[in-house]
Amino acid sequence: MTITLEPHSTVLFTGDSITDLWRPGGEDRSSYTALAAGYWSLSHPDRPITWLNAGHFGNTVADLEARWRTDVLDTHPDLVSVLVGVNDNGRHTFEPDARKVSTDEFAAGYDRILAPLADTGTDLILIEPFLLPVEGVVEAGVDDTMIIDDAVREEWRAGLDPKIQAVRDLATAYGAELLAADAMFAELAAKTGAERWSADGVHLTPAGHAALADAWLSLIA
Numbered sequence: 001m002t003i004t005l006e007p008h009s010t011v012l013f014t015g016d017s018i019t020d021l022w023r024p025g026g027e028d029r030s031s032y033t034a035l036a037a038g039y040w041s042l043s044h045p046d047r048p049i050t051w052l053n054a055g056h057f058g059n060t061v062a063d064l065e066a067r068w069r070t071d072v073l074d075t076h077p078d079l080v081s082v083l084v085g086v087n088d089n090g091r092h093t094f095e096p097d098a099r100k101v102s103t104d105e106f107a108a109g110y111d112r113i114l115a116p117l118a119d120t121g122t123d124l125i126l127i128e129p130f131l132l133p134v135e136g137v138v139e140a141g142v143d144d145t146m147i148i149d150d151a152v153r154e155e156w157r158a159g160l161d162p163k164i165q166a167v168r169d170l171a172t173a174y175g176a177e178l179l180a181a182d183a184m185f186a187e188l189a190a191k192t193g194a195e196r197w198s199a200d201g202v203h204l205t206p207a208g209h210a211a212l213a214d215a216w217l218s219l220i221a
Contacts, residue, residue, distance in 0.1 A: 002221045003079060003123045003177060005049055011037070012052040012075060014064060015083035015127070018204060019055025030206060035213035040220065052077065060088045060101065061109035068113050080122055081216065083181075084110075085129025085167065086202055089159045103159075107166035114174050124176035125219055127212075128164045130185050131156055132194040134201040153201060177219045184215055 005011065013019050013033045021031035037051040054071040056063065061084055064071075072080060088101040117124065131153065164182050171178035188197055188211060197208035204212065 001177070002219055003125070004221050005040070005044075005047060005079065007047040008049070009047075009078040010050040010052065010075060011079045011081070012054060012072060012077040013081045013083075014054040014071060016055060016059040016087050017057040018086075018202070019053065019083050020057050020059075021055075030209055032204070032209040032212035032216060035210055036216045039213070040217060055083075058087055059084065061085070061106055061113065062088075062101075065109055065113050068116075072113075073116055077122060079125065079220075080117060081125040081127065082110075082113075083127035083129070085160070085163050086131065086156075089129065089156055089163055100159075103162040103166055106163050107170065110166065110170055111173075114170060114176075118174060124171075124174055125179060125216065126167050126171045126174075126176045127179040127216075128167050128182045129160060130164075130182035130202075131160050132185050132189050132198045132201045134194045134198060179212075179215055179219060181212060181215065184211070 019031070019033055021033070033051070033053050033055070037049070041049065041051075052075060054067070056067075064082075064084055085106065088106045114124065134153070135150070160182075168178060168180075170176070185194075185197055185208070194201065196205065197211060198204050
């Protein structure tokens with residue numbers, strides 16, 4: 001089943017830095033949101049769409065919830081696409097004031113932001129948070145302040161898996177389209193190496209954004 005975009009629909013992407021298009025070290029790259037919007041619009045000139053992006057660097061489900069009224073509900077979108085979870089899983093590793101978020105807390109917050117859309121006829125795409133198996137120590141972030149080593153990555157993996165399952169369960173509960181991004185990137189990494197798709201295991205390369213955009217486009221018509 002795919003989601004059909006009618007002429008003059010509004011599509012809203014929201015989430016964290018991957019949607020916001022965080023750029024490490026001054027790199028320039030095209031986000032999955034821009035690629036998806038561009039290629040869909042090129043293929044469907046007869047159906048003009050309004051594309052909105054409410055993603056924000058470092059956001060968690062709680063951050064999305066705090067802005068949900070103004071960012072999402074007040075725009076009356078026809079389709080909402082959500083990618084969030086990696087910061088709920090690992091932000092506490094680098095920010096001393098950040099709390100570790102349990103799977104139950106993550107799922108409950110995610111459910112609260114989806115609930116107001118349940119009776120509005122809004123279509124939903126839920127993208128699994130993901131972590132690619134990049135090996136070794138990776139320095140990333142603003143001014144190279146974030147260090148991801150194998151021990152940190154193993155901790156993230158253990159915490160992320162149940163949150164991915166929570167997203168899958170919510171997609172089923174709300175009749176949303178699920179983009180199985182973690183499984184997709186695991187398969188791609190097994191074929192070519194993880195570094196082709198992400199330098200740090202979280203933020204995507206241009207090829208990674210293109211792969212995510214292609215998978216997103218497969219869910220709409």
